[in-house]
Amino acid sequence: MSETPFERRLRVPVTNLQKKVFSRERITLSLQARVGEEGVVYTGDQGDLRLEAWLESSPDGIRVKGRIEGTINMHCTRCLEEYRHRLDIPVDEFYRRPGLGGVGSEVGKLRDIDMVEDDDYIVHEGMVDLNLLVNDNIMTGLPIKRLCDEACRGLCPRCGENLNRGACECGEEEIDPRLEVLRELLERDGEE
Numbered sequence: 507m508s509e510t511p512f513e514r515r516l517r518v519p520v521t522n523l524q525k526k527v528f529s530r531e532r533i534t535l536s537l538q539a540r541v542g543e544e545g546v547v548y549t550g551d552q553g554d555l556r557l558e559a560w561l562e563s564s565p566d567g568i569r570v571k572g573r574i575e576g577t578i579n580m581h582c583t584r585c586l587e588e589y590r591h592r593l594d595i596p597v598d599e600f601y602r603r604p605g606l607g608g609v610g611s612e613v614g615k616l617r618d619i620d621m622v623e624d625d626d627y628i629v630h631e632g633m634v635d636l637n638l639l640v641n642d643n644i645m646t647g648l649p650i651k652r653l654c655d656e657a658c659r660g661l662c663p664r665c666g667e668n669l670n671r672g673a674c675e676c677g678e679e680e681i682d683p684r685l686e687v688l689r690e691l692l693e694r695d696g697e698e
C-alpha cells in the first residue's frame with residue numbers, strides 16, 4: 507500500500523518524547539479531506555479539517571488527546587452531490603509501546619491481558635500513526651443519514667435530474683397554488 511504525502515504528515519515521530527516520560531508535545535495539523543468508500547481520503551494540506559492534540563509519553567507508550575474539528579466533504583445519499591459536513595470530535599487514544607502490554611508479553615501476562623482489543627495502536631518505528639486515529643474517530647462519528655440538507659429533494663426517479671436545482675421536465679414540478687385554483691375552476695367548467 508503506497509502512502510500519500512498527506513498520510514506521511516500524519517505519522518508523527520515520538521522518539522524524543524519517549525526519552526522523557528510524561529513529557530508533552532502539542533501538534534496541530536490542518537488538512538483537506540473527504541469521506542471515501544473505505545474511509546477518510548486526504549485531498550490537500552491546509553484545509554478545513556484540523557487535528558489539535560497533545561502527545562504525552564508514559565512508560566507504556568504515547569497518549570494522544572485532543573480533538574478533530576472542522577469540515578469534511580462527503581456525498582449526500584439522496585442527491586449524490588458532495589457537501590461539507592461539520593464535525594467536532596474529541597479524541598483520546600493510547601499508542602502502546604511495541605512488546606509492552608500486548609498478547610503474550612511479560613507486561614501482558616502480569617496484567618492478565620489475554621486479548622488486546624485494538625492491537626493497531628502501536629508506536630511503530632519511533633512514530634505514532636495518526637491516520638489511524640483520524641480515520642477511526644471520523645468514521646465512527648459520521649451520521650447514518652448523510653444528507654446535504656434535511657430538505658434535500660434528491661434525484662428525479664425518472665430522469666435522474668437533481669431536483670434541488672429546480673424541477674425537471676418529467677411533469678412532476680410543483681404547481682403554483684394560484685394556478686391550481688384556476689385549474690380546478692376550469693375543470694369544473696368543463697364538467698358542466
Ligand SMILES: [Zn+2]
Nearest residue numbers: 582585654658
Ligand atoms: Zn442532497
Ligand SMILES: [Zn+2]
Nearest residue numbers: 662665674676
Ligand atoms: Zn425528471
